[in-house]
Amino acid sequence: MEVCARTNVTLREFGCEQTLLSRPDGSASFVQGDTSVMAAVYGPAEVKVSKEIYDRATLEVLIQPKVGLPSVRERSQEQCVRETCEASLLLTLHPRSSLTLILQLIHDDGSRLSCFLNAACMALMDAGLPMNCLFCGVTCAINADSEIITDPTAAQEKESRALMTFAIDSKEQRVMMSYTTGSFSVHELQQCIAVSQKASENIFQFYRDSVRRRYSKNL
Amino acid sequence: MKDTPLSNCERDFLLKAIEEKKRLDGRQTYDYRKMKITFGTDYGCCFVDLGRTRVMAQVSGELVAPKENRPNEGIMFFNIELSPMASPAFEQGRQSELSVKLNRQLERCLRNSKCIDTESLCVVSGVKVWQIRVDVHMLNHDGNLMDAASIAAITALCHFKRPDVGIQGDEVTVYSPEERDPIPLSIYHMPISVSFSFFQQGTYLLVDPCEREERVMDGLLMIAMNKHREICSIQSSGGIMLLKEQVMRCSKIASVKVSEITELISKALENDKRARKAGGRCGFAESMPQERITALKTDETSVEMTDASETANDIVQKAEVPLQTVPSPVVPAPGVGQVGEGLQNTWGLEEEEDGDEEEEEQQMEEEQDEKEDSREGDVVEISDSEEEEVVILHPETQDKTSKKAASSSNQKGAETSKQRKKN
Amino acid sequence: MFSGLREKVGQVLVPGDEFCLEIPETLSLSEPMKPEKVLLGPGLKRKGDRKLLVVKSGVLRHKQPHVFWVENQQRRYVPARGETVIGIITVKSGDVFKVDVGGSEQASLSYLAFEGATKRNRPNVQVGDLVFAQFSVANQHMEPELVCVDSAGRANGMGVFGAGGLLFSVSLGLIRRLLRPRSDVLSDLQKLLPCELVVGMNGRLWARASSVQQTLVVSNLLQSCDTMSPPQRQQLFRRAAQGAL
Known part of the structure; x- marks a missing residue:
């Protein structure tokens, strides 16, 4: 099962907007092609005594789908996002407080989980929460011809043999979280990780550019 | 999370300002905040911005069996979600009073007013009808959620197009949007709710209260009306006593406001229809404001892949050889399948391994003689635990080795305890 | 030593950026070596022995002689000792008022921490009043405490206020x-x-x-x-x- 390395792997166009809501402490919307997600962060705020942890902040992630009530699929994606955020936030600076991250799906056209991760990172940066590294999400799909497609659309996801989402950190481009469905070989997995690491460089550069643009005004 | 409490000085100042007919943001008493309506990528998705209050509505449809007492009518389902994003006081999952109140008002405004022709949603009478579901999500709470929700819901219903269905005898075919154009819903009229907040026991009233004004108000009057000046629902909450003239005045103001809002909605729908016909992409992505410094967009980028495949190959070659696994279920006998291999039991409690065990043990004892004495007492104590009560797996050898079993299990206890201590 | 840091003053940094301490390659034995110190403000943290880590996104600022910090546009407040804040009294229980300052916990304010307050002469404070106070204790491990007097016992502008504004x-x-x-x-x-x-x-x-x-x-x-x-x-x-x- 050899994977032919395509040299024209592409990411769809992306865009983001920060501080678009007035109530949350930090908010951001992230758009990848037609998939768009809105994220909001509240924290560090008061925490219920039943949920407080004596030496760290309690991070809660809520994913709201567009239609209907949250189901098991949302819960498992919440778990993935929460683990990634806990690894990159400095939670010990705010013990006995709560951080709440709410993600609202606006439109789903594939690469849902990576869009959630990207929006989460931008919202956490906007809220000014201390982080020790940035993270981004990249989705890879392996289609029936054993080609790797990054940032697949919903149609491409349906036809794929395997679908993988990786959360990559900004300091050493290592994998923080991976979520895979479908069958693939070890070789293909390593190829996809290598492709995701390369793609994450574009995304981190985008983060930097948007933050630079945000602070470009002399106040 | 709790919301920040309202201080006495804020309350006093707001009431004093209202008595002087001044509002916090400089509006007049009957002015609405700036309203903006945008649409999403697919049909039925609508965003409404009322000042800083932001609301999203999504309409979706599916085929279900109809209700028994109404076999000819489609089903409408409304759901307002107070997302925790909108305010720190909203909690996920908890049905708060406000959520129940808003849901009930939206249902009365849209369902009981019969604004949608539910009979046209029937496909096969008594068997299949369309269920139209409207989900309204609150994104930011800066007051007057009810009006924003009702505008978003009715606009989304006007924007929505359901798939076309073909009926041939008993068969029902649902055509996808590519095969046949989807059909809009048939809407008789557009009920829109207008909220009035009352202060000082009904003396002063304000239209479209913002969040702080809502906190100091005495009561709220909500009138749902359409542009033909028909009242669809009236609700008064807060226990204030209103005079007949006040209610009549409010309904006159409401009719003026509703006609303005209806015009705005029609204009927005027109613009969207034109944009879609022109073939351009429309949706949330396109409606992102580009000139703001808090927003940024890039085009489709390609990823540099030159050395990625080499690093991947390196990693795979340097990695260890994976364990050999049995590829598919093995059938040792007809009717019996085995997946995976049974591995040797390494617990050291089976009789046939006694010999090896004791040899090993003796070697270990030779090496660690001096420790043995100090641990003798410990070993006895530890072997008081479950180790002794473990079932011996081969009953035929039990009589022969029963004594041996007792002593060997003692020693086994010692061995496992040594292993534990080593770990 | 931290020339890398000085170069980046005025630039936008994101979390994860690191600065390394450079040890000069030759140490001169004849000249007296002055230890150079750097004071880190919000947004910068020390990591290990030789590295500085940026933890918030924003613009790097510098104040002579050796203070560095990252300036960002944050909305949420985290209590810090010595800062003067406006609080809203939420609970009046016995000897202590609970004050909402917008942080992760409500701060406590003792009734004796006002100018001229004694056990007989209690200050006139109601629930919902605004109070301008200073943090005497504010770290991540303890409940924040406010006082309305400075170290000399004078009000210095602090206390209950708010009517008409x-x-x-x-x-x-x-x-x-x-x-x-x-x-x-x-x-x-x-x-x-x-x-x-x-x-x-x-x-x-x-x-x-x-x-x-x-x-x-x-x-x-x-x-x-x-x-x-x-x-x-x-x-x-x-x-x-x-x-x-």
């Missing part, structure tokens, strides 16, 4: 700009309208002018000039001077 929230960046020694925003505002202003470092502002209309003008102006550059702000103030008054 309006309380509103702005971002922490605007608060810092208002509290600078020669603040542009404050001087522009003073030229426009005479008003009384209390600035709480937790993002809360209280304003009172001679009439309700003028107070509303002041609050709206300050809330809008949060994200404006100096020329835009001056234009806004000029328009307000001509129009509203």
Whole structure:
């Protein structure tokens, strides 16, 4: 099962907007092609005594789908996002407080989980929460011809043999979280990780550019 | 999370300002905040911005069996979600009073007013009808959620197009949007709710209260009306006593406001229809404001892949050889399948391994003689635990080795305890 | 030693950026070596022995001789010792008031921490009052504590206040700009309208002018000039001077 390395792997166009809501402490919307997600962060705020942890902040992630009530699929994606955020936030600076991250799906056209991760990172940066590294999400799909497609659309996801989402950190481009469905070989997995690491460089550069643009005004 | 409490000085100042007919943001008493309506990528998705209050509505449809007492009518389902994003006081999952109140008002405004022709949603009478579901999500709470929700819901219903269905005898075919154009819903009229907040026991009233004004108000009057000046629902909450003239005045103001809002909605729908016909992409992505410094967009980028495949190959070659696994279920006998291999039991409690065990043990004892004495007492104590009560797996050898079993299990206890201590 | 840090002053940094301490390759034995120290403000953390880590996104700023920090546009306040804030009394229980300061916990304020307060002479404080106080204890491990007196026992402007004015929230960046020694925003505002202003470092502002209309003008102006550059702000103030008054 050899994977032919395509040299024209592409990411769809992306865009983001920060501080678009007035109530949350930090908010951001992230758009990848037609998939768009809105994220909001509240924290560090008061925490219920039943949920407080004596030496760290309690991070809660809520994913709201567009239609209907949250189901098991949302819960498992919440778990993935929460683990990634806990690894990159400095939670010990705010013990006995709560951080709440709410993600609202606006439109789903594939690469849902990576869009959630990207929006989460931008919202956490906007809220000014201390982080020790940035993270981004990249989705890879392996289609029936054993080609790797990054940032697949919903149609491409349906036809794929395997679908993988990786959360990559900004300091050493290592994998923080991976979520895979479908069958693939070890070789293909390593190829996809290598492709995701390369793609994450574009995304981190985008983060930097948007933050630079945000602070470009002399106040 | 709790919301920040309202201080006495804020309350006093707001009431004093209202008595002087001044509002916090400089509006007049009957002015609405700036309203903006945008649409999403697919049909039925609508965003409404009322000042800083932001609301999203999504309409979706599916085929279900109809209700028994109404076999000819489609089903409408409304759901307002107070997302925790909108305010720190909203909690996920908890049905708060406000959520129940808003849901009930939206249902009365849209369902009981019969604004949608539910009979046209029937496909096969008594068997299949369309269920139209409207989900309204609150994104930011800066007051007057009810009006924003009702505008978003009715606009989304006007924007929505359901798939076309073909009926041939008993068969029902649902055509996808590519095969046949989807059909809009048939809407008789557009009920829109207008909220009035009352202060000082009904003396002063304000239209479209913002969040702080809502906190100091005495009561709220909500009138749902359409542009033909028909009242669809009236609700008064807060226990204030209103005079007949006040209610009549409010309904006159409401009719003026509703006609303005209806015009705005029609204009927005027109613009969207034109944009879609022109073939351009429309949706949330396109409606992102580009000139703001808090927003940024890039085009489709390609990823540099030159050395990625080499690093991947390196990693795979340097990695260890994976364990050999049995590829598919093995059938040792007809009717019996085995997946995976049974591995040797390494617990050291089976009789046939006694010999090896004791040899090993003796070697270990030779090496660690001096420790043995100090641990003798410990070993006895530890072997008081479950180790002794473990079932011996081969009953035929039990009589022969029963004594041996007792002593060997003692020693086994010692061995496992040594292993534990080593770990 | 931290020349890398000095080079980046004024640039935008994101979390995850690191600065390494450079050890000079040759140590001179004849000249006296002065240990160089660096004071890290918000947004910078020390990592291990030789590295500095940026933990917030923003612009790197520098103040002579050796203070560095990352300036960002945050809205949420985290209590810090010595800062003066505007709090709202939420609970009055026995000897201690609980005050909401906008942080992750409510702060406590003892009734004896007011000027001239004794066990017999209790201060007149009700639930819902505004109080201007200073943090005496504020770290991540303990409940924050406020006092309304300075170390000499005098009120120094602190205490209960608020009648007749309006309380509103702005971002922490605007608060810092208002509290600078020669603040542009404050001087522009003073030229426009005479008003009384209390600035709480937790993002809360209280304003009172001679009439309700003028107070509303002041609050709206300050809330809008949060994200404006100096020329835009001056234009806004000029328009307000001509129009509203």
